[in-house]
Amino acid sequence: MDLQERVVAGLRANGVDGEPTTLEPMLGGHSGLTYKIALGEQWFVVKAVPPGQRAIGRHDMLRQARIMAALAGTDVPVPRIRATDAVEPGWFAMELVAGESLEPVLDDPALEPVLAAARMLRAAEILPRLHGVPLDRLPVDGDPLSPADELARWSCTMGAVPPELVPGAARLEALLRGAVPEAVAPVLVHGDYRLGNILSVGTEPAALIDWEIWSPGDPRVELGWFLVFADGANFPGVGREVPGLPDADELVARYAGDGPVPRDLTWFDALGRFKMAAIMGHNLRRHREGRHHDPDQEKLPATIQRLIETGTDRLG
Structure with a gap:
């Protein structure tokens, strides 16, 4: 039985009726294969x-x-x-949620600046909901990741990139290692929380998607990553500067609400930049080795350098 037949059978077994469309590939995903299909309406x-x-x-x-x-x-x-199937190759089906998932500083089409700013502020306000879900009601399948664990994880990725593609990364890594903050109580961490993974209708988040690397961990790791995308100046050559986007202080204030501002955020901001530089360096290496040919990867060196330099400046 091919995937189309398995999906239709699985959905029908879970009470979904109607004539199916052909399983249609969706672009943009980086983990696994993504399709859309309709049964009836x-x-x-x-x-x-x-x-x-x-x-x-x-x-x-x-x-x-x-x-x-x-x-x-x-x-x-x-x-x-709506349906899952563990028979290899495994798959699951979820309801299609209407909405846009666009990163204002990176994705096309460009968002109108006022809407982009409102969505970013709203995402900062919504993030505490995620971090507030009790871990004992979730299918936790591993130990919480501490700040040191997160640094080790992305150091491993960075270590596989030729040093000439990530100049200055070793110094930034050393600065991060020399000042690792103490962990706080673990929470649910999405792992890639940003507007590019939030389907929004108007200014309101309709669905948080792409849960490939969720884990229990330090909430500040998530917040530091989110802040990387608040400034288009972090992405020369590949992104854009959007006038009027909230700065890091505004976003952190929205996240904290009436509570205290999380401590040691400068370190987590620098970690987010190190992580993004490692990911981009990895992608550039794969392109240049011919493992995944994509000429757009040649636009990355200026952004990699900017992320490493600004991360180093924050800790230096």
């Missing part, structure tokens, strides 16, 4: 493990389905899971 998004890949890490589709299913009924907006 109902549309669904299907994420499947690529043939020949093991269902681990980013390709563990059912792990993504489990966390979204567990968040159903909370005030964290997620798509509704």
Whole structure:
């Protein structure tokens, strides 16, 4: 039975009726295969493990389905899971949520600046909902990641990149290692929380998607990553500066609300920049080695350098 037949059978077994459309690939995903399909008037998004890949890490589709299913009924907006199938290659189907997921400083089409600013502020206000979900009601399958664990994780990625592609990364890593903050109580961390992974209708988040690397961990890791995308100047050559976007202080204030501002955020801001530089360096290396040919990767060196330099400045 091919994937189309399996998906239709799985949805029908879960009470979905109607004539199916053809399973249609969706562009933009980086982990697993993503499709859309309709049965009757109902549309669904299907994420499947690529043939020949093991269902681990980013390709563990059912792990993504489990966390979204567990968040159903909370005030964290997620798509509704409608069917799962653990038979290899595994897949799950979720309801298609209407909305835009655009990163203002990176994605096309460009968002109108006032709307971009409002969405970013709203995302900062929504993030505490995620961090407030009790871990004991979630399918936690590993130990919490401390700030030191997160640094080790992205140091491993950076270490696989030739040093000439990430000049200055070793110094930034040394500065981060020399000032690792003490961990706070772990919370649910999405791992890639930003507007590019939030489906928005107007200014309101309708669904948080792409749960490939969720974990229990330090909430400041998430906040530091989110702040990287608040300034288009971080992405010369690949992004744009958007006038009127809230700065880091505004976003942190919205996140904190009436509570205290999280401490040691300068370190987590620098970690977010190190992480992004490592990811971009990895992508550039794969392109230059011919493993994933994409000429757009040649635009990355200026951004990698800017991220490393500004991260170093924050800690230097």
